[in-house]
Amino acid sequence: MPVCTWAPDERDGARGLPGTFGGVGPVATITPGTVLRTRTVDCFGGLIRSPDDLPSRLPPDRVSNPLTGPFHVEGAQVGDTLAVHVVHLRPRGQGVSTTFPHFGALTGSYFTPTLNPPLPERVWIYEFDLDAWTTRFVAGSGAHVDLPLDPMLGTMGVAPPNGEARSSLTPGEWGGNLDTPTLRVGTTAYFRVNVPGALLAFGDGHARQGEGETCGTGIECPMDVVLLVDLVTSPGPVWPRLETDDELFTTGSTKPLEDAFRIAQRELVGWVAGLTGLDELDAYQLLSQVATAPVANVVDTNYTMLAGVRKSLLGALAPAAAYGGVHETLRGRAHQWTRERAA
Amino acid sequence: MPVCTWAPDERDGARGLPGTFGGVGPVATITPGTVLRTRTVDCFGGLIRSPDDLPSRLPPDRVSNPLTGPFHVEGAQVGDTLAVHVVHLRPRGQGVSTTFPHFGALTGSYFTPTLNPPLPERVWIYEFDLDAWTTRFVAGSGAHVDLPLDPMLGTMGVAPPNGEARSSLTPGEWGGNLDTPTLRVGTTAYFRVNVPGALLAFGDGHARQGEGETCGTGIECPMDVVLLVDLVTSPGPVWPRLETDDELFTTGSTKPLEDAFRIAQRELVGWVAGLTGLDELDAYQLLSQVATAPVANVVDTNYTMLAGVRKSLLGALAPAAAYGGVHETLRGRAHQWTRERAA
Amino acid sequence: MPVCTWAPDERDGARGLPGTFGGVGPVATITPGTVLRTRTVDCFGGLIRSPDDLPSRLPPDRVSNPLTGPFHVEGAQVGDTLAVHVVHLRPRGQGVSTTFPHFGALTGSYFTPTLNPPLPERVWIYEFDLDAWTTRFVAGSGAHVDLPLDPMLGTMGVAPPNGEARSSLTPGEWGGNLDTPTLRVGTTAYFRVNVPGALLAFGDGHARQGEGETCGTGIECPMDVVLLVDLVTSPGPVWPRLETDDELFTTGSTKPLEDAFRIAQRELVGWVAGLTGLDELDAYQLLSQVATAPVANVVDTNYTMLAGVRKSLLGALAPAAAYGGVHETLRGRAHQWTRERAA
Amino acid sequence: MPVCTWAPDERDGARGLPGTFGGVGPVATITPGTVLRTRTVDCFGGLIRSPDDLPSRLPPDRVSNPLTGPFHVEGAQVGDTLAVHVVHLRPRGQGVSTTFPHFGALTGSYFTPTLNPPLPERVWIYEFDLDAWTTRFVAGSGAHVDLPLDPMLGTMGVAPPNGEARSSLTPGEWGGNLDTPTLRVGTTAYFRVNVPGALLAFGDGHARQGEGETCGTGIECPMDVVLLVDLVTSPGPVWPRLETDDELFTTGSTKPLEDAFRIAQRELVGWVAGLTGLDELDAYQLLSQVATAPVANVVDTNYTMLAGVRKSLLGALAPAAAYGGVHETLRGRAHQWTRERAA
CATH class of the missing domain: 3.10.28.20 (Acetamidase/Formamidase-like domains)
Incomplete structure (x- = not known):
């Protein structure tokens, strides 16, 4: 099996990584059948390290949800099917999850605006026990419970068609920020190829996530990632x-x-x-x-x-x-x- | 355990049964702790028996989704919690499922109206094998597959507050037509009591149902039903x-x-x-x-x-x-x- | 022209008036062509008279949005069209408008729940100048502006079909709480008759209202009302x-x-x-x-x-x-x- | 007043024009205060000329909704307000409007998919009488009625932030395909500047349009356009x-x-x-x-x-x-x- 090993630049809040699907050139070219060994940074670019690192104080010009990639898949033609199998996901460092102002399903938000003040902004830190394969939720009171790890990639997709470049915060026909726990080890994802080479990119690892990602974030963490990338010449699906x-x-x-x-x-x-x-x-x-x-x-x-x-x-x-x-x-x-x- | 045995009147399309939560008097009074042994008719009142019994040809003045009940629960006061445990559900006769004009999630519909003609109207008959605990889907081509039975009650609830009477086709705070597969044997449902005696009613048995009930009907069938009905004096939940x-x-x-x-x-x-x-x-x-x-x-x-x-x-x-x-x-x-x- | 004069019982927060369409008997019978001279109470039953009368402190068992009626229209048969022409609307007393907890378009609400605390609860009092045909908005700061009166009835409808009784807070096929500024003097409303006699009822006068009724209330006020009620035997519209x-x-x-x-x-x-x-x-x-x-x-x-x-x-x-x-x-x-x- | 005169390339279905906001370089640079005299092509690139030119038969690789521009506005900085005043709009040639498969508010559609077959595909041609300032709707039966012209630009906006490039079919914070009849002569539009030079573009002229653009198209036509483009250094609005x-x-x-x-x-x-x-x-x-x-x-x-x-x-x-x-x-x-x- 051909193997491609590539590491994202995690310096300076991963500011060198792309924040869109489309509109950026490939970091590497791989052949169909390649084992892609790489890493992803977390959706905050690693900038939240403690409960004091409130999301609203992050640099406003940072890249939100930085991506690993894009990778040009040799021979991928418009209309083909890109098949990406998740071989291995392993959380690194620690996990963070936060509320932040005007974001989440149970608060007034950017697209469902209200006149209410925002919810309090809080950061939860999740330590990992990779041997026990658990992570610990700790409440403000100190009460805690260990949860099984169930790592997933929140974001994976290809360049969209028609010259669009779409934020890595958005899910759509090109994939993107689907945020489904089903994108875990053992799953194959299918995307329609919209531009020559497909331009596969991914990121936004979660150590686990509930259905709905209700507060707006899973247990966000950097991730060791191994993918198997292949190409099928039958017509790709309109939606992933x-x-x-x-x-x-x-x-x-x-x-x-x-x-x-x-x-x-x-x-x-x-x-x-x-x-x-x-x-x-x-x-x-x-x-x-x-x-x-x-x-x-x-x-x-x-x-x-x-x-x-x-x-x-x-x-x-x-x-x-x-x-x-x-x-x-x-x-x-x-x-x-x-x-x-x-x- | 006190036991109440009661049977609905299935004659004439179950036209004698109620089609609302609220607005109708009780058929019987039971004490908390009672085992309620009864039956439900299907949502069509048993009027669809073959592929030729198209829903659009049913009598327009029939009761849609006829209910068994309501039962007055002795001592139930406004604000209490009614607890209903599903002890036993057993499909009877045969199951039917249908498309019908302008109803369902993947068609223009009454509340999402379009100018398109309706989908073709079809009736599928499902035979039950109660020993194997399966039911058979048969396609128009004759192709078929046996599906596990997973009986549920699509509709269960109490009288709503404030003098309302709500169609048995509607789900809401009073329960009603929730159509969740989770309301199966082994589940306890909690409802807030809105009127003295609560006035519990239920129906709409499905031999099984997918999430979403996408075409608009599960595998609709009459059902043998055993419930345990109890009362908790702690404040009832706003939503079931x-x-x-x-x-x-x-x-x-x-x-x-x-x-x-x-x-x-x-x-x-x-x-x-x-x-x-x-x-x-x-x-x-x-x-x-x-x-x-x-x-x-x-x-x-x-x-x-x-x-x-x-x-x-x-x-x-x-x-x-x-x-x-x-x-x-x-x-x-x-x-x-x-x-x-x-x- | 036959004339019917009828006055609602405004005592005790109009607690004697109905809060549903359907489920209540008529207060009077009128013939088609009747001039109906009557009044409506405001949606609070007149219980808010000053900025200190906060909605959350109103009696919880009050009737919300009390109706004038229902009136039985002689000869109205199921399927007919009831035509109601608004002849005269004149605000009485003073107007009130409020925010109240978890209600309105720009706040988390009962059906769009959030974890945010509710908006502050405030009452605005609107004085009427019926000669100038204006009403005065006064801000907390004392700044004020005079607005043209444009009286309307927020609620008008008939009994729903199939034994339902629906809260006067809800709009639907039977009419009800439509809250459209178009229901003003000079407008004829058409409703399908669902029960013999139609059972026309109405209320919820607004001295004026913006499109959307965004904060949840118009300028709520009691109203002198004159309607012309007639019957057309052509099939009534499914929606008003x-x-x-x-x-x-x-x-x-x-x-x-x-x-x-x-x-x-x-x-x-x-x-x-x-x-x-x-x-x-x-x-x-x-x-x-x-x-x-x-x-x-x-x-x-x-x-x-x-x-x-x-x-x-x-x-x-x-x-x-x-x-x-x-x-x-x-x-x-x-x-x-x-x-x-x-x- | 500085004047800039510029004409789009209408050859070959206007295939040379951009189909996105963002992702394309400017066609010209103008100074604040410039009178911009130009034209727009219609949303079909002029490819529909008769009732036989069905939308589904257009070249699949055509540019949908081609834009005039983008124009770089000298001195426009990120965060500024771009002010665009509509001076003159005059329909050219003829208007067309169509149903097309799975698009429109009263049909199953791409984002509200159904299993129903699409509505019939039809093209309506609208002749203009620029002296009478009317256009004629002609039904299939030959019945017809003259409608007042009320020209508007369906699409106007600037480049979005964060490296996105968005289809000219989509409206959002950057403006884009708002399709509001209010964007007519006499209106000033305000957009937040997201990239240096703002990169103003526009198109999609309608000779008139109802609220909602219900069938999916207004009376689409090429348009003579005169705009006054200015810059305000106060903070631009988040939404146009x-x-x-x-x-x-x-x-x-x-x-x-x-x-x-x-x-x-x-x-x-x-x-x-x-x-x-x-x-x-x-x-x-x-x-x-x-x-x-x-x-x-x-x-x-x-x-x-x-x-x-x-x-x-x-x-x-x-x-x-x-x-x-x-x-x-x-x-x-x-x-x-x-x-x-x-x-």
């Missing part, structure tokens, strides 16, 4: 899709939340109809009885929902695997890579 | 809550869907703060990392979302059980009742 | 409609606001297609260039929007008047009644 | 603002529509508080009684609403003009320019 060993997922990112729900469910109807040969009304009926609707984020500039279905419930109906079985292939190679590293 | 052995859930029912999300999550912040002694900002932070956000329905006159948290994640923080531990008590009695019936 | 000398309006009441917009615009497409003989796509095209979209309220349990079109723009296309020309007839009789009273 | 002789307007662009409403109204509360010295609660109260809420578009990737207030209602309270009176200055110079051209 995810696949695990057991489930297929579509995504939709917009507001209001019911429209994100509609996009994801409608995409899943089309996908399942295609895989099974059911007509769309039959697929709609079947999914009405078996689909899940996991909430990703309800705080970003677009809200993101997933629609999911267990492969086992399609088993008898769907003989062929999605995207030519690339998930199974990548999963096998990820296991191999992991075994070799452990040996 | 659910408890299982492992999880606590709040609900919110409104539109747009992000407001249903906000209501449920905000309720859970308050509940968890109360149970743990955390201040609300700490509870907000903790839940941002551990809460779930299950979607109930995105098709009814209000959309319903749940917010959930595993009790084990609160374990160290929350010494006391919710509502005085009534769920555990009812769960124990339900097990006893089930064992005695099996013996 | 309004007509003035110059314009036709449809309404839609739901959330999110774009769905209220869609309902109103879709209703107008259908109405204009019916009046002009255009097919619906042509009506959609024409209205896309000429329709207005006045906002009524963005604070109530449903949001209300209107869709409007100037009759003059339909002139060449629409030979016949709406609802058999009942607006012109009532307008003429209203002028006659006003002239006779002045003489 | 508009001023006419009689009214002040703020804008908000997002979804759901109530959030666009909230943004615009909240911005107006702040603006009026600043101009009058009222505290924000007093400004909120006053505006609740006098503000308007004009709908711009309910079809684009963000929905746009305005909040407005008549200056006369603030008269006694607001001694000073907005932005140092730049609107009055530009209005005077526009009159002078128009008089000189007529002479």
Whole structure:
């Protein structure tokens, strides 16, 4: 397996990293099938290190949610499918989570403005116990509880089409700031290629996150990252899709939340109809009885929902695997890579 | 245990059953602690029996979503908490699911009107295999797949306050048409009592249902129902809550869907703060990392979302059980009742 | 012209008046064509008389938004159109407007809950100068400005169908708390009759109100009211409609606001297609260039929007008047009644 | 007055023009105070000329909504206010309006997807009578009506901050595709400068448009355009603002529509508080009684609403003009320019 090792510049609040999908040139070129070994900085560029580092006091000209990348994937043509399998995620340092003024689902906010004063600004520090694979929530009172780690990448995507450059804070058709806990180790993400080379970028690691990312931040942390990046020449999905060993997922990112729900469910109807040969009304009926609707984020500039279905419930109906079985292939190679590293 | 056995009048499309919460007198009075053995009719009043019974041809003056009840609970005072534990649900006859004109999440609809013609109207019949505990989806092509049964009650609630009478098609603070798969055997539902006697009613059994009830109907069927009904004198929740052995859930029912999300999550912040002694900002932070956000329905006159948290994640923080531990008590009695019936 | 004179019981916070559409019997029976001379109390039942009467301190068991009526209209059958022409509105006493906790468009609220503390609760008193036809806004600083009076009824409707009883705080298909400034003198409102006798009720007078009723209250005041009530046997509109000398309006009441917009615009497409003989796509095209979209309220349990079109723009296309020309007839009789009273 | 005359390249569907705000270099540099004489192409790049030119058959790689510009304004610094006064708009050629598949407010659409087939695709051609200042709507049946011209620019804005490049189809803080009929002759638009030189661009002329642009297109046409472009060094507004002789307007662009409403109204509360010295609660109260809420578009990737207030209602309270009176200055110079051209 070809391997690319690359490290982001974490100096000065990661100010040298891009804050957009699109509008920036690649940091490296990789071939399809490459194992990409790299790191991500946290969404604050590492600038919050203690409860006194309030988000509102960060430099206003900092890069919000700095990205690792973009990577040019050799041979990726407009319309292709980029497949990115998450091989390894390991939190580094410590985690932070914060409220900050006028951001979050349970406060007046930039896009749902109110006349109320903002909520108090607070920073929570989360220590990691990587052996126990837990992190500790500590309340103001000192009460605490250990939570299982469940690392994920909040942000992953490609350059958007039509000359747009979109903030790394926004999720959409190009991926971006989806903030779904489903983007964890073992998951393959599919993106439509919009520009030659695709220009894959990612970041915003969370040690864990609830559905909705309600206060506006997960347990934000730098992350060791290993990805397997591959290319499928079948037509890429309009909206990003995810696949695990057991489930297929579509995504939709917009507001209001019911429209994100509609996009994801409608995409899943089309996908399942295609895989099974059911007509769309039959697929709609079947999914009405078996689909899940996991909430990703309800705080970003677009809200993101997933629609999911267990492969086992399609088993008898769907003989062929999605995207030519690339998930199974990548999963096998990820296991191999992991075994070799452990040996 | 006191037992009340009552059967709805299923003749003539169940036209004699109520179609509202509020505005109707009780069919029976029960004491707190009663085992209520009864049945529910399906949301069509049993009028759809074959693929030719199109919903649009049903009698326009029929009762939509007819209810079993209401039951007057002796001693229930305004402000109390009604606790209803689901002991037993068993689908009867066959299941039906349909598209129908201008209803559902993936079509122009009554409240999201479009100029497009309606989707084709179709009826799917689901046979039950109660031994295998499965039901069979059959596509128009004859392709089919067996799905696990997961029976639930789509509708349960009490009379609303302030003299309102609300259609059994609508979910809200009084409960009603929540359409959440979480209202299954083993779950305790909590409702605030708004009128003396509470006036509990329920119906709309589904043999199973996906998150969102996307096409507008689950696998609708009549249901054998056993409930344990109890009363807690602590103040009832503004919005209905659910408890299982492992999880606590709040609900919110409104539109747009992000407001249903906000209501449920905000309720859970308050509940968890109360149970743990955390201040609300700490509870907000903790839940941002551990809460779930299950979607109930995105098709009814209000959309319903749940917010959930595993009790084990609160374990160290929350010494006391919710509502005085009534769920555990009812769960124990339900097990006893089930064992005695099996013996 | 038959005349009915009726006065509401204003004692004790108007606690004897209904707070729902539906669920209450008529206070009087009138024949079609009746001039109804009556009064309305304000939405607080007259309980706020000074800046010290904070809304949060009002008796919790008071009737919110008490209604005048309901009136049984002789001969009104289910499916008919009730036409109500506003002949005369005259503010009485003084006006009040308030913020109150967790209500309004620019604050966290009951259905858009936040963790922020509520806005400060304040009461503004508005004196009326009925000769100058103005009312005075006075700021906390003493700065003030005189505003033109533009009296309206915030609430008007009929009993809903299917046994529902709906709070007078909610707008919907039955009318109710539409809170549109267009319901002023000179306007005819059309409602579908849902129960025999229609059961017309109304209230919630505002001396004037901005579009959206943003803080949650207009300039609330008791009102002298004269209405002309008539009956048209053509099928009533699914959603209430309004007509003035110059314009036709449809309404839609739901959330999110774009769905209220869609309902109103879709209703107008259908109405204009019916009046002009255009097919619906042509009506959609024409209205896309000429329709207005006045906002009524963005604070109530449903949001209300209107869709409007100037009759003059339909002139060449629409030979016949709406609802058999009942607006012109009532307008003429209203002028006659006003002239006779002045003489 | 300095004058800049510039003409867009209309060849080949205006493919040489930009389709984004940001991400493109300036076509010319102008000094503050310049009279900018130019033209805009229509949103289809002139490619629809007859009812047979269906939008779905346009080249997929065309530029949607091509812009005139961007223009670098000498001396414009980040944070300044760019003031753009509309001096002259004159429709050219003919107007076109269309339905097209899965776009518009009354159809399933890209962001509100449904399973229904799209509406029929139709093109309406509008002839202009510039002497009578009317345009003719012609229905499929041949029925027709003449409508007053009311030319506007659907799209105007500056480069966004933070390295973003946003499609000319989207409205937001940088302006863009606001699609408000208020951007007509006599209006001054204010934008915050986000990059040195501001990079003003505009296009999407409509001969007239209803509130909401419901079918997705106004009467689209190329336009002769004269603008007066000026610079104010006071801090620019976060969201674009508009001023006419009689009214002040703020804008908000997002979804759901109530959030666009909230943004615009909240911005107006702040603006009026600043101009009058009222505290924000007093400004909120006053505006609740006098503000308007004009709908711009309910079809684009963000929905746009305005909040407005008549200056006369603030008269006694607001001694000073907005932005140092730049609107009055530009209005005077526009009159002078128009008089000189007529002479």
